[in-house]
Amino acid sequence: MSSNNPIGIFDSGIGGTSIWKEIHALLPNENTIYLADSKNAPYGQRPKEEIIELSCKNTDILLELGCKIIVVACNTATTNAIKELRAKYNVPFIGIEPAIKPAANQSQTQTIGILATKGTINSELFSKAVASYSNVKIIEQIGHGLVQLVEEGKINSPEMTTLLEEYLKPMIAANIDYLVLGCTHYPYLIPQIKKILPDHIKIIDSGQAVAKQTQNILIKNNLLNSFDETKKQIFYCNSDSKVLKDILGFTENVFEKDF
Missing domain, CATH: 3.40.50.1860 (Rossmann fold)
Structure with a gap:
């Protein structure tokens, strides 16, 4: 796995962009890919088995896109599925829990x-x-x-x-x-x-704690990006992307994608 590969981030919608913003502020040299599973939001009302299934689906997509580490930017997905994700996939996972x-x-x-x-x-x-x-x-x-x-x-x-x-x-x-x-x-x-x-x-x-932990795991696995080319921040949303664009404050590299 190249250190130039992106950090993968997913959430049951646009909320995890609050985590992306902290990661991007701390690690501006990193490429990122964000999945907003807005079509299935909110995860909080779904049974545990379904949350695990959706989390695996999102992880599969991010790994297909070459992500070197997965940030589960969703409290519900972390508290219900992080154990299963770590058991199933050979990639570092960062979870998020209430502080x-x-x-x-x-x-x-x-x-x-x-x-x-x-x-x-x-x-x-x-x-x-x-x-x-x-x-x-x-x-x-x-x-x-x-x-x-x-x-x-x-x-x-x-x-x-x-x-x-x-x-x-x-x-x-x-x-x-x-x-x-x-x-x-x-x-x-x-x-x-x-x-x-x-x-x-x-x-x-x-x-901030999640961003710091992401940095620590990248350092531990020798995956901090050391390449100098232009960085890419890419966002995919499986529903109308207007609110995602509004909350990010920009429209470039924000795409609607069926997943």
């Missing part, structure tokens, strides 16, 4: 909130992570409807505000001082969330 550890370790009120998808919160991996912080009160909230609204480009809509207020106000009342975002779509909601949360509540997502 419970830093929130739990830094909380002064010993109470944190986690906003995540149903698929993540109901997963075995998530349950184990929560169980390891029995000294901290963890308030879990499934973000029903949030991914769909992001995928529809309705980030700043009244519907989004209504849902976020419904999900966050009980956490505020419970005296959380950290809010963990457990879905890669949710960082795009931070401006909305900040309007609802008091200033003292800190918001944590996993983007």
